[in-house]
Amino acid sequence: MEEVKTRRGGRPPSGEPLLDRAFRLLDAFTDEDTNLTLTRLSERAGIPLSSTLRLAQHLARLGALERQADGTFSIGLRMLEYAALAPRGHGLRAIALPYMEDLHRATQQHVQLAVRENDEGIIIERLSAPGAGRVLSYVGGRVPLHGTGLGLILLAHSRTEFQEAYLQRALFLEPEHTPVAASTLRSQLQSVRALGVAHMTRTAPEPAASVGAPIFDRSGACVAAISVVGADGSLDTRMLEPAVVAIARAISRDLRRAGR
The missing domain is CATH 1.10.10.10 (Winged helix-like DNA-binding domain superfamily/Winged helix DNA-binding domain)
Structure with a gap:
């Protein structure tokens, strides 16, 4: 050669x-x-x-x-x-932000908005709260689809062939480096689709819990996910579930009205 x-x-x-x-x-x-x-x-x-x-x-x-x-x-x-000109981020964020602010004031917890980009989620907005605990995500940062409440929503509402390809990987929760079995994740995704909501607890960087819900466009496709995240033990995600779902539905409704 x-x-x-x-x-x-x-x-x-x-x-x-x-x-x-x-x-x-x-x-x-x-x-x-x-x-x-x-x-x-x-x-x-x-x-x-x-x-x-x-x-x-x-x-x-x-x-x-x-x-x-x-x-x-x-x-x-x-x-x-340049980032401010991205239609999937800017237009959605402008519609969602007033609702996120309401949820943030009501819960005094972190409120996050994310979209899927290939095999990861991207945080396009986050409202933080003092005392709500530390989270790894930041605006513009990427999160794994299998390791966050936002990610589970986005993955559960993606195409079946994409999900199956994703499940073939060797998956771990980081930074704990805990393996995730494909069968366990598949069951989680089925539950998320059936219930319309995702609950997630993590132990690192410190114990945290989250509850997330999907946001749909006028075609019925899931275009984003919204979640509330807080320190585990101080956040009752079951009590917050109706509020998060209601906010997600309100954002979806306004997206449809805006022709998005």
Whole structure:
């Protein structure tokens, strides 16, 4: 086999597209690591240091990244401008937010709104409450479909073939790293579809409980999920279930009226 010649930095002359590498840099940031040094950015993205520097500087010129006074990089505000234009996030969020605020005031707990993107859920809005406990999710963050109340709603109302493919994976609850049996998850999804609501309890990062319900568009498709999350023991999800379901139905009704 003919040997592929590489350039300095170890990359082949016709390798990964520039746009793919740019997104790898952006994917390196998390809610816990919002500022990264050039070296850390290079390590996380798996891109040589010199290439990382050139690409990060270019992204900073475009506003996608920002360079701080200490030399670290962070996500730029221009990315927030683009995110605000996403129809599935912005339009839905505008309709749901007043209802979320009512639910938030009534419960004094975290209230979250999410949509499905491929095999994960994306939080598009969250209202937080002091004393409601710590949650791992953040606005714009991704959550597993099998590990959250929001995710169970989105997965239960997805296409059957998608669900079956998802159930074939080796699934774990993180950060506990507890395995999830396909049979158990399949039973959960059947219950969610039958009852129209999802209940979930977790032990990490601290004990928490949630109750979620689906939001439907005018075609009857589940386009989002809403949930209330709080510290386990201080949150009676069974008592909150009617309120969460009522709010989800109200948002669904307004989506239909808006022609969405």
